[in-house]
Amino acid sequence: xxxxxxIARAAGVxxxxxxxxLNGSSLIKPGTRERIEKIAAxxxxxxxxxxxxxxxxxxxxxxxFFSSIEQGTSxxxxxxxxxxxxxxxxxxxxxxxxxxxxPGSLGSVNPRRYDGILVMSQSELDNGxxxxxxxxxxxxxVLNRQLxxxxxxxxxxxxxxxxxxxxxxxxxxxxxxxxxIEGKPGFKSSSExxxxxxxxxxxxxxxxxxxxxxxxxxxxxxxxxAMNRLLDLPQRPTAVxxxxxxxxxxxxxxxxxxxxxxxxxxxxxxxxxxxFARYTxxxxxxxxxxxxxxxxxxxxxxxxxxxxxxxxxxxxxxGSRLILRRxxxxxxxxxxx
Amino acid sequence: xxxxxxIARAAGVxxxxxxxxLNGSSLIKPGTRERIEKIAAxxxxxxxxxxxxxxxxxxxxxxxFFSSIEQGTSxxxxxxxxxxxxxxxxxxxxxxxxxxxxPGSLGSVNPRRYDGILVMSQSELDNGxxxxxxxxxxxxxVLNRQLxxxxxxxxxxxxxxxxxxxxxxxxxxxxxxxxxIEGKPGFKSSSExxxxxxxxxxxxxxxxxxxxxxxxxxxxxxxxxAMNRLLDLPQRPTAVxxxxxxxxxxxxxxxxxxxxxxxxxxxxxxxxxxxFARYTxxxxxxxxxxxxxxxxxxxxxxxxxxxxxxxxxxxxxxGSRLILRRxxxxxxxxxxx
DNA sequence: CTTTATGATGAAAACGTTAACATTTATAAG
DNA sequence: CTTATAAATGTTAACGTTTTCATCATAAAG
Numbered sequence: 001x002x003x004x005x006x007i008a009r010a011a012g013v014x015x016x017x018x019x020x021x022l023n024g025s026s027l028i029k030p031g032t033r034e035r036i037e038k039i040a041a042x043x044x045x046x047x048x049x050x051x052x053x054x055x056x057x058x059x060x061x062x063x064x065f066f067s068s069i070e071q072g073t074s075x076x077x078x079x080x081x082x083x084x085x086x087x088x089x090x091x092x093x094x095x096x097x098x099x100x101x102x103p104g105s106l107g108s109v110n111p112r113r114y115d116g117i118l119v120m121s122q123s124e125l126d127n128g129x130x131x132x133x134x135x136x137x138x139x140x141x142v143l144n145r146q147l148x149x150x151x152x153x154x155x156x157x158x159x160x161x162x163x164x165x166x167x168x169x170x171x172x173x174x175x176x177x178x179x180x181i182e183g184k185p186g187f188k189s190s191s192e193x194x195x196x197x198x199x200x201x202x203x204x205x206x207x208x209x210x211x212x213x214x215x216x217x218x219x220x221x222x223x224x225x226a227m228n229r230l231l232d233l234p235q236r237p238t239a240v241x242x243x244x245x246x247x248x249x250x251x252x253x254x255x256x257x258x259x260x261x262x263x264x265x266x267x268x269x270x271x272x273x274x275x276f277a278r279y280t281x282x283x284x285x286x287x288x289x290x291x292x293x294x295x296x297x298x299x300x301x302x303x304x305x306x307x308x309x310x311x312x313x314x315x316x317x318x319g320s321r322l323i324l325r326r327x328x329x330x331x332x333x334x335x336x337x
Numbered sequence: 338x339x340x341x342x343x344i345a346r347a348a349g350v351x352x353x354x355x356x357x358x359l360n361g362s363s364l365i366k367p368g369t370r371e372r373i374e375k376i377a378a379x380x381x382x383x384x385x386x387x388x389x390x391x392x393x394x395x396x397x398x399x400x401x402f403f404s405s406i407e408q409g410t411s412x413x414x415x416x417x418x419x420x421x422x423x424x425x426x427x428x429x430x431x432x433x434x435x436x437x438x439x440p441g442s443l444g445s446v447n448p449r450r451y452d453g454i455l456v457m458s459q460s461e462l463d464n465g466x467x468x469x470x471x472x473x474x475x476x477x478x479v480l481n482r483q484l485x486x487x488x489x490x491x492x493x494x495x496x497x498x499x500x501x502x503x504x505x506x507x508x509x510x511x512x513x514x515x516x517x518i519e520g521k522p523g524f525k526s527s528s529e530x531x532x533x534x535x536x537x538x539x540x541x542x543x544x545x546x547x548x549x550x551x552x553x554x555x556x557x558x559x560x561x562x563a564m565n566r567l568l569d570l571p572q573r574p575t576a577v578x579x580x581x582x583x584x585x586x587x588x589x590x591x592x593x594x595x596x597x598x599x600x601x602x603x604x605x606x607x608x609x610x611x612x613f614a615r616y617t618x619x620x621x622x623x624x625x626x627x628x629x630x631x632x633x634x635x636x637x638x639x640x641x642x643x644x645x646x647x648x649x650x651x652x653x654x655x656g657s658r659l660i661l662r663r664x665x666x667x668x669x670x671x672x673x674x
Numbered sequence: 675c676t677t678t679a680t681g682a683t684g685a686a687a688a689c690g691t692t693a694a695c696a697t698t699t700a701t702a703a704g
Numbered sequence: 705c706t707t708a709t710a711a712a713t714g715t716t717a718a719c720g721t722t723t724t725c726a727t728c729a730t731a732a733a734g
Binding site: 353357364366369390391392393394 | 681682683684685686688689690691
Binding site: 001046048049050051053054059061076077078079082086091092094095096097098099102103104107108110111112113220249250252253256275276279281 | 338383385386387388390391396398413414415416419423428429431432433434435436439440441444445447448449450557586587589590593612613616618
């Protein structure tokens with residue numbers, strides 16, 4: 001393995017000069033720099049990052065931590081997030097990926113190991129981890145879930161606005177019996193989307209009906225059974241807002257199995273706009289939330305915080321918007337049972 | 338930041354002793370070890386990995402490289418792979434994730450940066466990268482794609498066996514006009530699956546019909562248009578084997594749009610068994626290939642190679658098996674146009 | 675009691691960088 | 705030509721570990 005000292009010898013200069021030349025210091029004569037760069041390239045020099053990091057007290061790596069990497073939530077989640085991050089991250093940063101609940105995750109959170117940390121959070125269960133990171137002093141941004149604590153930089157989608165958009169749309173198409181299949185209890189996204197949904201209803205003069213709130217947990221299966229419960233109701237809803245697309249797919253299947261047609265008998269609205277939403281049958285009207293965009297924004301923010309350690313934390317909510325497809329129609333009957 | 342020297346001072350021993358105590362050296366008196374461990378814990382000591390790595394000449398990180406992280410192939414891919422890897426990887430290894438074609442990926446491949454590398458490969462385009470890694474001397478395992486070069490450790494699913502299973506199944510259900518929507522040209526998986534498909538046909542006394550080979554590229558859209566081409570044929574196939582589930586979904590949509598019923602008019606078989614396969618309409622009969630399992634096996638293999646640098650490389654093909662669901666039925670008409 | 679082996683600890687060097695400070699060389703001003 | 709100043713390079717000491725080799729106890733053997 002060749003080191004800067006080898007290069008120094010070959011170039012007849014001191015290793016310090018080599019270090020400077022290779023790191024773009026301004027105190028090196030252009031001629032010398034080029035000569036050294038050439039020699040380094042010829043010798044196929046690669047810096048030893050351990051040594052570098054030891055003395056600069058940086059790690060050159062930023063860590064991405066996921067809630068529940070095991071119980072895959074939306075499956076394209078991770079891929080989308082990585083896309084967004086990589087788009088922003090300087091090319092010689094390393095990016096590690098770990099699960100928040102992986103054994104050893106807590107212990108690995110060490111300022112010498114990470115220059116910054118991104119937490120892709122799904123639930124309040126992650127708070128323990130988040131505050132642990134915060135206590136360690138590593139710059140941190142929490143993604144994907146709205147935080148109540150304004151002292152932690154945070155970027156997420158505006159779930160409430162999204163839920164509202166869904167409800168508004170259903171109302172505007174003439175629905176008055178609009179149900180919601182809620183996401184996982186305890187998740188901020190669940191409650192925000194529900195709040196938005198209620199906002200929409202109320203704004204259109206509707207009173208939320210307790211029968212029309214059914215619990216899901218963001219899984220396809222839960223969507224399936226939740227929809228079945230809705231279909232068992234004496235007075236079925238004419239439209240259903242599902243807390244995410246996965247549950248909408250489950251709901252769709254439940255309808256299909258019981259011969260209720262979408263959107264003929266029941267209209268369906270999802271949330272997330274995952275890849276498959278446009279290929280369901282019928283294509284799913286849904287609220288688009290861009291994980292990649294959240295990740296991208298979050299990375300930018302993290303980078304800023306790494307450079308300016310005492311930047312004020314901000315909460316950044318990205319808009320979510322309605323994607324019209326074909327799972328929503330006018331209700332068949334105007335009113336009554 | 339507290340170091341072993343601080344601990345040494347607090348314990349009244351030399352920092353060498355602390356190092357040994359904390360690393361489980363056998364030359365430390367049990368009493369001393371416990372005392373030191375306690376002090377270290379009390380002081381909340383965390384090792385500086387840069388320093389550690391510098392002297393041990395290890396990096397404590399293994400790198401996962403993906404083909405085309407940008408053009409998301411199957412979306413759950415990444416999540417599945419990470420699951421499998423994490424399951425095997427010792428808890429204090431770091432795992433980095435990068436795209437093969439990310440700028441700077443090539444340059445970052447440095448024995449001091451990675452103790453081992455896992456390549457999740459999809460096509461021969463990755464070979465440049467793979468050989469670059471090989472040349473660098475870093476232990477390497479290529480996952481997910483069968484390699485022709487036996488000198489590189491490799492774990493993948495047996496695509497040929499899978500393709501064969503699909504064709505066999507169609508034949509056994511009585512189909513004689515069986516088409517294939519092929520995967521991306523140039524991908525080994527495409528050609529292997531096709532070979533298996535042909536094996537199956539031939540074993541059942543059928544001659545492959547050139548009209549029934551249509552090109553796709555593993556995307557949903559390509560499945561859609563490929564199926565349309567098939568439906569335009571004067572003599573339609575009664576069963577279609579799709580190179581992956583994404584294309585099967587596209588194909589399903591094409592059928593739906595043109596009013597052809599699955600499996601009434603046409604039977605459909607996919608490949609991969611991704612999460613959504615069981616929620617399509619009808620649920621998709623497909624070939625299960627477990628990315629997580631491949632990743633897990635591959636990680637084990639990599640670890641072995643890291644420990645024993647001159648282990649013989651092996652190619653490890655994991656079985657793939659037919660998952661029966663409801664997209665296949667007997668053909669409606671026995672023969673004739 | 676010595677001597678010898680063995681078990682536990684310590685001192686010092688090394689790992690490959692960067693950075694603080696010192697020194698040389700070139701340039702400009704007198 | 706000096707001399708002062710700036711530009712370019714060199715020396716040396718960190719950074720926090722592990723490792724080699726030396727030293728000191730302690731226990732076993734004579």
